[in-house]
Amino acid sequence: MSEHGQLASFLTNGEQRFGLVTPKGIVDLTRRAGEWRDLRHAIEGGALGRLVDIGHRHVADHALDAVTLLPPVPNPEKIICVGVNYPDRNAEYKDGQEAPPYPSLFPRFARSFTGHGQPLVRPKASDKLDYEGEVVIVIGRAGRHIAERDALGHIAAVSLANEGTLRDWVRHAKFNVTQGKNFDSSGAIGPWLVPFTEAAQIADIGLTTRVNGELRQDDRTGRMIFSFSYLIAYISTFTTLVPGDVILTGTPTGAGARFDPPRYLKPGDVIEVTAEGIGTLSNTVVDEA
Known part of the structure; x- marks a missing residue:
């Protein structure tokens, strides 16, 4: 607690x-x-x-x-996800060891998330369901063209996500990953909101993901390529952020797709995403009925 x-x-x-x-x-x-x-x-x-x-x-x-338990924010106007935001995660991509100049972003729909303690659903369309543990920030004060120096003042709370991904479906198109990120109940947000009170609260959070007790992901938010402040400033350049908007800030290296052979999630698996000062988001896996 x-x-x-x-x-x-x-x-x-x-x-x-x-x-x-x-x-x-x-x-x-x-x-x-x-x-x-x-x-x-x-x-x-x-x-x-x-x-x-x-x-x-x-x-x-x-x-x-x-x-x-439900995803903590009911009916958010926007759920925006950040891709490739940790150095070791960036190094996984053959086309560039250098950090990208701007963040990769994509939307998710509220229906694609479930709450803490509920099962992630492996869909009929694919058996390549993967996990991605992430720290979540929730916007509390509306803004457009928010200056980076002012950005933390727009955060209401923090939470956690398992940004479940269908790895084959994110590669269906040349430039977008949206369809592989939005299968119903393929991810989770929770277990709760922790009100944001000061910069030190999120400056260097330890973030881990375990599958069936085995440590798979382990990093700190202080190493993110794009900071919380930068993400808020950048996103608010092209869209007005409003109270309740949810931003998933990226996952460390160690997802199942990067193992040889890949280690995708299967029914009965237990995934635990843990962050200092926030708690643990835990979910199992079931097949789509």
Whole structure:
């Protein structure tokens, strides 16, 4: 658990709710903080810190294993993903050992993600489902042409992602990877949001990915080619960032496709993405029904 508090979106009795995750379970804030409809609405109101404070005044209402955790931000306007953002990951590409001048970006749809504890779905169309552990930033303050020096002031929270990828489908086209990144429930975001309070919180986060307990990815955000600040500034040059927008900031080397032979995910596998100060996002794998 983090000292900053963890805010989760979840389902219980078929109803979508939100609350504060504590060592004893989830404090349901849906009616206790009735001013906000959901966590995206609270982000728009700059209220995540207030939600944490309200939650600490109450005891848990639900056991964590009795609810279904959802991706923390409901219905984000944009989910933007960054490719090739760690030096060792860049070195995997034969066409250039030097860092690229600009980040590679692509969109994902909300339906392509599930929540913590839910299975990733290996689709009928491919057996080449791969994992990518990433740190996620969530925008809290709208902006266009945001200066890099001001960018961190636009972050509301951080989270984690497993940016699940169908490796053969990302190569279907000459220039884009979108179709291989957007199969339903092929990735996950969560388990919760940790409100962002200071630059030191994200300056050099240790990030790991384990598959069935085996360490596969291990790096630090301080080594990213494009920093959090740069990504916000660059993206806001061409699109207005709004509260609740989600940015996946890239994955380290060590994905299954880079093994010889490749080690793709299969039903029953357990993938754990862990970052200091955020927590662990854990998912299993099932085949599409």
